[in-house]
Amino acid sequence: MSLQVPPQLDAEVNELLTHYPPDKKRSAMVMVLHAIQNHFCHVSDEMIEWTAAKLGCQPIHVYECVTFYPMFRQQPAGKYVIKVCRTLSCELAGGHELAAHVQQKLGIGMDGTTPDRKFTLAWVECLADCGCGPCVMINDEHHEHITKEKLDQLLATLT
């Protein structure tokens, strides 16, 4: 395979494999896909094949996980992925008005990416912080009690 995997990613994946019995390497699947997505921002077809070889399974086994778990992407996203909680308690706290605001502000719809590839916007199902809604995740950062003003301020700090 011509694909060059950076040594630090390879080392990270090798370490993850030690978390499971030697004959159960496939168990590392979701953790390995997280590591790959953290590095490349998405999981490409090449990395699906690389993962299959690494875990001793078939590419279809990796592919069916990439397509099943909502957190994995097969296409690159913007630099900042903004996920707005869609579920009931956040809706009751104004989450959908917030989502409408950010769509208008960025000029994109849900699952859209801005032309400068800075922002991707998406819904997310319940983030388990229902007492502090509306909740938003921007990449790995969780934000509570987000108003339109607070979101505007947050977006302004992202470069």
Add this chain to the structure above:
Amino acid sequence: MAATERKILTARMDQPGYTTGIESYLAAGGYAALRKAMAMPPADIRNEVSRSGLRGRGGAGFSCGLKWSLVDRKSGKPIYLICNADEAEPGTFKDRQLIHKDPHSLIEGIVIASFANDVQTAYIYIRGEFPKGYRILLQAIEEARARNFVGKNILGTAYSLEILVHRGAGAYICGEETGLIESLEGKRGYPRFKPPYFPAVLGLWMCPTIVNNVETLCNLPVIIGMGGGTYAQIGTLNNTGTRVLSVSGHVNKPGCYEVELGKITFGELINGLCGGVRGGRKLKALIPGGSSAKVLRADDHFKGMRMDGTPYDWRWEDVPVDFDSLAMIGTMAGSGGVIVLDETADLPRALANVAEFYAHESCGQCTPCREGSLWMAKALRRMTHGGAQKGDTEYLKSIADNIPGRTICPFGEACAWPVQSMVEKFRDEFLKLEPTQETCGVTKHG
């Protein structure tokens, strides 16, 4: 006397200066229960847990002692423990608090449970959207290892335990224990048939496996610390201990409230602890145990007979917050996620939101759930967007009535119950959306 919280699991986290570091936990008496447990024979620990009456805090309320007693200890295969930290039931946010604010109490609980069940490898399956919680747990495990509470020869004994943290990736179904196990095996989180795949016998890698919720495990240091018999005095008969409730929606003070089971009513919880319905408005509906629990209506009147033969006659305010009372009135305590809807709430819209969640999260394995959850979501979407058709209310109910009992896992019930109960209790609001005339030439399944 006004009802108060009974903070046991959440007693430390809000103290000034309390951090997630091990020093804070040790200064508060942490890991003393582990020392005590490790001086006990494992079977005695299991007995204490049985005596405590502890019931699972994840959703099903199954006896923890009984669950442990079902573990196949004679198979010759390793026994695994999995901490289910895949908190995702809409309206539930207690495990997030426990993990993010007091991780060592969970670690201590895991070590006690593992020692009691001869487990050498434990996994924490934490939901993918908790990256911070993941880092906090890794840090806590390393701190515990440095103090010899985790790792080789714990506290100088022959007992060794590794705790590994495994992240999920956004699939709600992985909170179902057999779906979780499939996911931990590196597959899609498709729940398994029971029988034969009871985790206690054929769990992770076909080995005996215990799956316990975060809050359940956090109770173990408490039980060992005070003894199972003393713990059983907290709460009420068959509903022992405290429960960390998550309250959200239209209340003045949403948040986590730890209460003694059965010692406080929903009225005391909502009107007392939570400061009442937001804006002084009236309650319209109450979802008592996560979004899959059947909804209660503010003017519901519950009458019947308790198991001990004494009658009860309750308005929603009078219903005790515990497992059995909610089961008696036809709903469930579930995950302890209480969602409050006031008189301004649009119930069909709220149900559309919930239905959308289940349609998105159905794993797709069983046809009644995969198709049914989607049909219900589609019907509710058109009903709440001005496109209701004559008969849609009945149509919704007929779909919901045909899912439960026809699926591999309880997701079928979880997606049907909110629809069945909302349509039954707020029928007028759904009928009101329907046109008075039959619309021609449009299929219902669109």
